[in-house]
């Protein structure tokens with residue numbers, strides 16, 4: 001059975017997931033009423049988060065356009081989230097009309113909604129939503145839909161945008177990215193972002209310290225990493241200009257607001273495989 005065939009699922013509405021909360025920050029949509037107390041606490045304790053999420057999402061679009069401009073025609077978007085505006089297949093097709101996209105997520109709402117969307121758009125011949133986990137690259141790479149849509153002898157655009165914060169050090173994130181790197185052809189690209197407080201102002205540090213308990217109530221803990229730790233995920237990749245920067249500053253398509261206090265909390269970079 002293809003992963004695009006509908007399978008009813010039991011959603012856990014009690015623990016807010018990173019996917020549902022991020023989706024709210026981007027769209028304002030409340031997926032489950034039971035998420036609301038958590039969302040309200042988040043706004044109160046960590047008010048920079050919605051702006052941070054919007055910056056992150058815009059980076060994703062710019063990275064996809066950049067890769068499409070480099071001739072990438074197939075994308076593996078891992079931790080793709082709930083579909084919203086600017087989904088990878090939509091952005092890629094502005095430049096590459098026949099782009100193929102495999103979405104991967106481990107969140108049930110993200111999976112169900114993406115499958116519904118791709119089905120309703122009748123694009124299942126060129127896109128798929130795979131139910132898999134970044135911590136199991138082999139399952140992603142060997143999945144029948146990945147094998148059906150991605151030609152591993154051609155360059156792939158890997159998107160791992162704001163997913164690594166939900167992978168703990170014990171899961172060895174650099175080794176996971178290396179497994180993906182080893183599977184793709186020269187000319188492939190990877191885009192990643194990572195929340196960080198390394199350069200954050202005192203105000204944000206205090207907010208996050210005060211609001212840290214918010215995250216222990218979510219279904220998955222968040223790991224903050226600094227610039228050097230983020231850099232280790234790009235080992236073996238040639239960094240595209242300007243290297244590691246803030247997501248807002250990576251090939252910006254609008255003036256960068258240097259007074260924006262969410263700006264410094266999200267490292268971003270794109271690498272290519274020689």
Ligand SMILES: C[S@@+](CC[C@H](N)C(=O)[O-])C[C@H]1O[C@@H](n2cnc3c(N)ncnc32)[C@H](O)[C@@H]1O
Nearest residue numbers: 019022079080081105106107133134161162166
């Ligand atoms: C902050 S959202 C980012 C969504 C999208 N990549 C973007 O940048 O707009 C993080 C997403 O990663 C997913 N995620 C977290 N840990 C994951 C894992 N180990 N494997 C696959 N997906 C994961 C979450 O379910 C969520 O949809």
